[in-house]
Amino acid sequence: MTTIIQDNKSPFSSKFLQFYKDRTLLAILLSLFAVMFVYGIFFTENYLTITNFKAIIRDAALYGIMAIGLTFVTLSGNFFLLSLKETASICGVTFAMGMATGFGSPDLVGNFLVSLLAALSVGVLSGVIQGYFVGMGGNPIVVTLGGAGILYGIGAWWSDNLVINFKRPHDAEWLGTGSFLGLPSITLAFILIAIAAELVLRHTNFGRKVYLVGANKAAGRATGHENFSMAIIVFTICSVCCAFVAVAFVAQMDSAQSNYFSAEFGSSGDMTILVIATVMVGGNSIMGGYGSTLRTSLGAIFIAMVDNMMVLQGFNSGPRIVGVGLMIVFSIIVFGLFAKGSRAQE
Amino acid sequence: MASDPVLKISNVSRTFGAIQALKEANFEINEGEIMGLVGENGAGKSTLVKIISGFDPGFKGSYQLNGKEVKFDTPSKAEESGIAIAQQELSLIPNMSVAENIFLTGAKVKKFATLNTLSKMARPYLDEVGLTDIDPSTRINLLSVGEQHLVEVARLISREAKILILDEPTAALGELESRRILEMVQRLAKNGKSIIYVSHRLDEIFKITKRITILRDGVSQGVQETKDIDVNKLVEIMLGRELANMFPSRADHISLESKIEVKDLWPDGVLEPVSFSAYQGEILGLSGQLGSGAGEVLASIAGALKSRSGSLTLNGETFLPKSPSQAIKKKIAYCSSDRKKDGLFLGRPIFENLTSPALDTISKFGFNLGSTEDSYAKNLAQEFLIDVKRVYDESGLLSGGNQQKVALGKWLSIKPDVLLVNEPTRGVDVGAKSEIYQRMRELAARGITIIFASTDIQEITYLPDRVITFYRGMMIDEHRLEQIKTPVILKEITDPFNETNL
Numbered sequence: 152m153t154t155i156i157q158d159n160k161s162p163f164s165s166k167f168l169q170f171y172k173d174r175t176l177l178a179i180l181l182s183l184f185a186v187m188f189v190y191g192i193f194f195t196e197n198y199l200t201i202t203n204f205k206a207i208i209r210d211a212a213l214y215g216i217m218a219i220g221l222t223f224v225t226l227s228g229n230f231f232l233l234s235l236k237e238t239a240s241i242c243g244v245t246f247a248m249g250m251a252t253g254f255g256s257p258d259l260v261g262n263f264l265v266s267l268l269a270a271l272s273v274g275v276l277s278g279v280i281q282g283y284f285v286g287m288g289g290n291p292i293v294v295t296l297g298g299a300g301i302l303y304g305i306g307a308w309w310s311d312n313l314v315i316n317f318k319r320p321h322d323a324e325w326l327g328t329g330s331f332l333g334l335p336s337i338t339l340a341f342i343l344i345a346i347a348a349e350l351v352l353r354h355t356n357f358g359r360k361v362y363l364v365g366a367n368k369a370a371g372r373a374t375g376h377e378n379f380s381m382a383i384i385v386f387t388i389c390s391v392c393c394a395f396v397a398v399a400f401v402a403q404m405d406s407a408q409s410n411y412f413s414a415e416f417g418s419s420g421d422m423t424i425l426v427i428a429t430v431m432v433g434g435n436s437i438m439g440g441y442g443s444t445l446r447t448s449l450g451a452i453f454i455a456m457v458d459n460m461m462v463l464q465g466f467n468s469g470p471r472i473v474g475v476g477l478m479i480v481f482s483i484i485v486f487g488l489f490a491k492g493s494r495a496q497e
Numbered sequence: 498m499a500s501d502p503v504l505k506i507s508n509v510s511r512t513f514g515a516i517q518a519l520k521e522a523n524f525e526i527n528e529g530e531i532m533g534l535v536g537e538n539g540a541g542k543s544t545l546v547k548i549i550s551g552f553d554p555g556f557k558g559s560y561q562l563n564g565k566e567v568k569f570d571t572p573s574k575a576e577e578s579g580i581a582i583a584q585q586e587l588s589l590i591p592n593m594s595v596a597e598n599i600f601l602t603g604a605k606v607k608k609f610a611t612l613n614t615l616s617k618m619a620r621p622y623l624d625e626v627g628l629t630d631i632d633p634s635t636r637i638n639l640l641s642v643g644e645q646h647l648v649e650v651a652r653l654i655s656r657e658a659k660i661l662i663l664d665e666p667t668a669a670l671g672e673l674e675s676r677r678i679l680e681m682v683q684r685l686a687k688n689g690k691s692i693i694y695v696s697h698r699l700d701e702i703f704k705i706t707k708r709i710t711i712l713r714d715g716v717s718q719g720v721q722e723t724k725d726i727d728v729n730k731l732v733e734i735m736l737g738r739e740l741a742n743m744f745p746s747r748a749d750h751i752s753l754e755s756k757i758e759v760k761d762l763w764p765d766g767v768l769e770p771v772s773f774s775a776y777q778g779e780i781l782g783l784s785g786q787l788g789s790g791a792g793e794v795l796a797s798i799a800g801a802l803k804s805r806s807g808s809l810t811l812n813g814e815t816f817l818p819k820s821p822s823q824a825i826k827k828k829i830a831y832c833s834s835d836r837k838k839d840g841l842f843l844g845r846p847i848f849e850n851l852t853s854p855a856l857d858t859i860s861k862f863g864f865n866l867g868s869t870e871d872s873y874a875k876n877l878a879q880e881f882l883i884d885v886k887r888v889y890d891e892s893g894l895l896s897g898g899n900q901q902k903v904a905l906g907k908w909l910s911i912k913p914d915v916l917l918v919n920e921p922t923r924g925v926d927v928g929a930k931s932e933i934y935q936r937m938r939e940l941a942a943r944g945i946t947i948i949f950a951s952t953d954i955q956e957i958t959y960l961p962d963r964v965i966t967f968y969r970g971m972m973i974d975e976h977r978l979e980q981i982k983t984p985v986i987l988k989e990i991t992d993p994f995n996e997t998n999l
Contacts, residue, residue: 356856356863362845363853369839373801373831374854374907375822440844 179485180434180449187456195463203463205335207455212341213396214422215451218429219348220392222447223385225430226352228365228378228439230291232389234299236412236422238277241306243397246270247315247407250323263322267398274394275387277302282386286379307409316406327402337399341448344392348444361385365439421472428475429454432482454478501564503528503691504549504580504660509558510715511544518544519556520715526660526691531682533702533723534695536712537735537955542695545712546662549693550582551575579659583649583666589637595619596633599652622651625688626681643674647681654685661685662693667701670788679705697786697952699728700992713737729984736955736983743931744959745938747978751962752777756946757798757829757915762807764797766790768970770806775915775946776963780937783950784957785967785990791950792834794967795917798948799831800824801839811914825854830908834920834950840904843893847883848874850892850903855910873910881906882932898929905933909940916940918949922956934960954990958983968993 191198217235224232232238249266253259259266277298284294329336352358364371364381371378401407412422433450435442454475461471502525511519519541526532536542547553548560551569560567562578569575572582589598596615599622600607607614616633623631626647637645646666653661663682667675675698682692682705696702702709703723711718711734718734754777761770767790775781785791796802798809800818808817811827818824821831833839842850851874852859859870878885881902887895892903901922908916921937922930937960941947951957957964964981966973966989973989976982 354865354867356860356865359849359853359856359865363842363849366842366844367839370842370853373821373833373839375825376853377820377822436844440842 180432180446180453184453184456187460191456191460191463195460198460198463203459205338207459208338208341208452209335210458211448211451211455212335212337213400214425214429214454215341215448216337216344216396217389217392217422217426218433218447218451219344219444220389221426221430222348222433222435222442222444223352223361223388224291225435225437226365226439226442227361227381227385228368229285229382229385230437230439231295231427231430232281232386233292233295233423234277234281234302235389235393235426237299237303237306238274238390238393239397239400239412239422240409241277241302241309242270242274242394243401243407243411244306244310244315244409245273246323246398246401247317248310250317250321250401251315261317261321266323270398271391271394274390278387278390279383281390282383285386286377286382303409310407310409312409314406314408319405321402321405323398323402326399327404337403340395340399341451345444345448352444357384362440365436365441367440424472425454425475428479431479434482434485437483450482502526503563505559505561506545506549507559507561509545509548509556509560511541511548511553511556518715519548522558522712522715522717524549524710524717525720526693528659528691529686529689530708531686531692531694531706533706533709534693534712535697535699535702535709535731535735537953540712540735541715542712543664544715546582546664546693546695549575550580550662576656576658579657580662581653581656581658581660582662582664583646583653585665587645587649589645589649589652591638592636594634594636595623595628595631595640595648598637598648599623599633599655601652619651619655622655623648625654625684626651627677627684641674643670643677646670646674646678650681650685654690658690660691660693662695664695665697665787666694667696667698675701698991699731699987700996702731703728711735728987732954732983732987743934744956745935748779748941748962751779751977756811757948758810759794759798760808760810762794762797762809763805764790764793764802765805766793766970769972771972772807773965773972773975775948777946778941778944779963780941780947780949780961782957782961782964783948783967784952784954784964784986785950786952788969789967789990790970790972791965791967792919795919795948795950796831796833798824798915799829799917801831801833825911828911828914829917830854830911830913830915831917832905832908832919832921834923836900836904841892841900844891846889847878847892847895847903848888851877851888851907852910853907858910877906877909880909881936896929898925898932901925901929901933902936905936913945916945916947918947920951920953921949922951922953930956954983954987957981957986966990966993 197203221232221235224230246266246269248254249259249269250261253262254269281295281298285291326336331339352361360376360381364376364378368378400411429450430447432453433442433446435446457474457478458471461474504526506522506524509519509522522541522545524545534542544553548556551572551574554568554570567578590601594612596612596619599619600615612634619633623629623633628644628647628651631640631644637648640648650661666678670678679701682694686692694702694706706723709721709723709726709731711721711731713735755774756777758774760772763770766788771794783791783794793802797804800820800823804817808815811829814827816827818827818829824831837843842853848870852870856865859865859873874888875885878888883899883902883906892900895903905918905921922933925933937947958981961981962978964976964986966986968990973993976985
């Protein structure tokens with residue numbers, strides 16, 4: 152009576168687009184790596200040294216870990232946690248307070264475990280609260296911007312905006328400046344977290360739900376995966392990553408201040424922008440449902456390489472921040488082009 | 498009839514890829530005439546409307562306006578020539594006043610104007626559509642939906658539209674509001690406007706039109722004089738007869754073992770609590786127009802829509818699901834009418850879509866290593882006639898029919914006791930339609946209770962074992978097996994209380 156109309160009218164173009172959507176971003180990133188590498192070898196002094204590469208990965212590790220946490224938020228369609236540096240700030244202050252004062256009890260002064268747990272709990276708490284409001288239907292931007300103000304304010308208030316010092320030797324040195332097997336501990340932590348995160352996303356039900364809810368919240372609800380619990384979990388993961396990075400950074404500096412992550416951090420200025428840039432440069436979809444933490448990790452290393460190159464070339468921080476900004480714009484344009492291509496047939 | 502038609506379309510065809518939406522359509526309308534345009538879902542009504550209003554320039558055939566051949570590349574070009582369309586989804590800006598909305602764009606927009614002058618300018622147009630009691634400075638979102646429709650039309654008139662297309666203007670409206678729309682249409686026609694009235698509500702078509710153009714499978718079935726035709730004849734022309742065999746044969750009897758009992762369910766959009774039960778292994782159809790409450794009842798059984806009261810009894814348990822996930826736990830699956838909105842994860846591969854409701858069954862302790870899922874998804878795909886080689890493709894790349902098969906097929910993964918389907922074949926080509934009907938019948942034969950809601954009169958007549966009819970939020974009647982007759986159902990879902998004297 153009627154012929155069954157199958158979809159094979161344009162298998163080539165659709166497959167082509169899909170293949171390239173998956174591979175091209177990665178290919179672009181890798182070829183940029185290569186270009187930079189070659190350029191570095193020939194035109195930059197002191198580039199091809201083990202010390203330099205260790206420095207690159209070490210730089211990447213700090214914001215890379217936070218970016219991996221943020222990737223869960225972005226993939227699940229909850230946009231961004233904009234209170235990244237403020238969460239890190241209050242957790243850093245908490246950790247330093249623990250190390251320096253033992254939260255008022257002399258027995259606990261310098262107790263690494265208690266300070267660490269306190270900092271992580273603050274991270275969990277702020278993640279759960281912000282996730283709760285987003286899960287209830289709040290706009291992630293508004294909620295986490297509000298969260299940013301509150302978290303930063305509490306940290307600054309608590310520490311009277313002072314630098315909290317704790318003297319060496321202390322129990323956190325192994326995390327701050329120590330190393331294992333020739334690699335700084337923070338680098339090792341980055342590698343382990345990156346592997347774990349990728350395994351979770353690929354091979355657990357939770358990981359699958361992150362993608363599904365991110366791809367379509369309404370369909371997620373219809374198939375029994377609510378964004379409510381999802382938002383709480385991903386914001387908590389992200390905040391805990393922030394707390395961990397804050398602890399490592401504070402352990403390295405032997406001190407904390409509430410504005411460490413805005414002005415003093417690293418070389419490229421604002422922590423939040425740097426982390427968001429990492430997620431974007433890796434090629435994760437802002438709208439959610441598409442991407443991976445592996446991409447984010449590569450993005451982190453890429454940004455660290457660019458930054459490192461600019462440092463060796465003698466640029467100061469202004470132009471380097473411009474560089475990060477340009478990378479965000481570029482990656483969004485490239486991703487936008489490919490995302491458009493694959494949706495052409497909808 | 499003696500005058501030449503103002504708008505005449507002849508031998509128009511339109512294809513989208515492999516699908517032929519219009520094969521051979523002819524259409525004409527005279528000055529001051531109300532022309533009804535009817536046809537099933539997918540018969541090509543909306544394609545024809547898009548062609549007339551300039552949204553779709555990619556057609557073949559002749560389009561004449563006042564005897565001259567024309568071609569509109571954009572809707573605004575058509576509007577300049579006096580052809581305007583009021584779509585189902587209104588394009589009003591809710592936070593602006595009535596007057597501002599009327600003069601949002603078009604030749605009459607002034608560079609500087611106070612709300613006061615705009616209000617004065619808007620007055621005559623509002624009077625013309627019958628909104629005499631509305632202050633033009635009122636904000637749009639304070640008006641009822643019906644009034645908003647009237648404002649939309651007033652806006653079109655202000656741009657000097659000669660030919661107005663109204664696409665299902667009363668679909669979301671109650672009786673009183675619908676009546677206002679009909680009065681407006683008749684008034685406008687008296688003032689010399691030509692009106693193309695597209696509607697599923699046949700009572701309205703008979704009440705206001707002079708002539709009716711009927712579309713079936715993309716072919717226009719000639720123009721009928723309204724006074725020479727009755728509902729039965731119209732439906733017969735709309736459906737054609739030869740299509741009936743795309744439906745699998747019914748069960749020969751209805752099991753009397755009740756599977757799910759719905760008691761006093763009362764979702765929004767339904768006037769009074771609804772109670773019915775569905776039997777083991779039957780296909781139960783809920784029939785009604787958009788807004789009749791059939792779809793709402795279905796959604797609230799699945800926990801997707803809140804119900805004010807009531808309970809379900811399934812497998813000896815009595816409960817009321819508050820969310821889809823609760824319903825899924827009780828083995829109730831619900832496939833919504835809008836697969837792009839909440840039926841599919843378009844950006845994700847097909848296999849992920851197929852296993853999405855049943856992640857627990859394809860994993861061990863929360864870990865999913867892929868092999869179980871792979872075979873599981875492929876089985877489902879095979880069972881629902883989806884190309885197994887394509888399960889790794891993005892589901893957004895599939896055609897409407899195949900998408901619908903994925904949206905429906907994924908629910909088999911939870912081994913449901915009750916399968917609820919809202920509009921099982923909306924936007925689906927005929928081939929896939931018949932496959933979906935076949936699958937539904939097989940699932941029912943396996944003992945799954947299927948309840949579906951549909952506005953498609955053909956599928957309501959031929960697919961289910963039992964039909965319950967709904968009209969404007971009320972349950973009207975129930976029919977079984979051989980007693981399911983198109984004219985009876987059509988009457989019950991359009992005009993059960995003899996409000997029109999057909």
